[in-house]
Amino acid sequence: MKILLIGYGAMNQRVARLAEEKGHEIVGVIEDSPKDSTPYQQYEHIADAKDADVAIDFSNPNLLFPLLEESFKLPLVIATTGEKEKLVEKLEDLGKNMPVFFSANMSYGIHALTKILEAAVPLLQDFDIELTEAHHNKKVDAPSGTLVKLYDVIEGLREKTTPVYDRHDKSEKRTPDEIGIHAVRGGTIVGEHDVLFAGTDETITISHKAQSKDIFANGAIGAAEQLIHKDKGFYTFDNL
Structure with a gap:
């Protein structure tokens, strides 16, 4: 080729x-x-x-x-x-x-993660969702395109979603439709993506960590x- x-x-x-x-x-x-x-x-x-x-x-x-x-x-x-x-x-x-x-x-693993989300989100409708990604300190865009992709999957499976990128100016309690989106930059992190489902007295985290580019x-x-x-x-x- x-x-x-x-x-x-x-x-x-x-x-x-x-x-x-x-x-x-x-x-x-x-x-x-x-x-x-x-x-x-x-x-x-x-x-x-x-x-x-x-x-x-x-x-x-x-x-x-x-x-x-x-x-x-x-x-x-x-x-x-x-x-x-x-x-x-x-x-x-x-x-x-x-x-x-x-x-x-x-990464095909990220593709698999989206398929896992397609199964998990409908089962966990009463759980709050927070998305976090971490990358090296040279990456210029935030949030990552992959995190946006994960949000898109969730948005398509819930009746209403509202992305929240920054909570420092919010002084009210979290609403069920909010999806927290967080970006971390530092060191030589290749790429990490976490989806946190937070329910009453329990949490579930689905993660993908790239070990090499x-x-x-x-x-x-x-x-x-x-x-x-x-x-x-x-x-x-x-x-x-």
């Missing part, structure tokens, strides 16, 4: 290393600005990488969105977080002409390996 990388930060550098270990080839890179240190052919446009079988994106909205407006026809694996609603709308439109895969978190890179490579054999369409872990 011949791969074009969109972005060449820490994550796509892992993708390159792991993909080559699996026998795949990196045919080029698109970056915000060309760098002499990049060990691959550098392109400005997706369509320029004519030998590529698929593009894997771990970049940012500023780089990705202009590229998606160009004319091309290449399977896409997209892992950029931020501006999710706008991004998904664009990817669904592109899926009318090519296979496109999107996940805010490329390789899980995200391998998840993207695995998605690409399947996507190149798919017909046009918009894909997630639910239908790949």
Whole structure:
């Protein structure tokens, strides 16, 4: 499989290393600005990488969105977080002409966590829910795209939900519809996501802790390996 990388930060550098270990080839890179240190052919446009079988994106909205407006026809694996609603709308439109895969978190374990939530939330309607995520001190967006995804699952399963991001200015008791959303930044934490169900005299916590960023890179490579054999369409872990 011949791969074009969109972005060449820490994550796509892992993708390159792991993909080559699996026998795949990196045919080029698109970056915000060309760098002499990049060990691959550098392109400005997706369509320029004519030998590529698929593009894997771990970049940012500023780089990705202009590229998606160009004319091309290449399977896409997209892992950029931020501006999710706008991004998904664009990817669904592109899926009318090519296979496109999107996940805010490329870990299959996180996908499994969402499935566990789909079973747990209806069973625990009388429990308060608090969502917490923790990441390294270099991560710039908060809350994480994954935590937003977990909230979306809960929102779809409860009659009413209200996200609460900060309680310092609230001086009233918690209401049943509130979903607390908390972000922690520090050290080199790869990624931790906790869902707390708090009931009367008991709590249940569902957790996922990433021990290496390789899980995200391998998840993207695995998605690409399947996507190149798919017909046009918009894909997630639910239908790949």
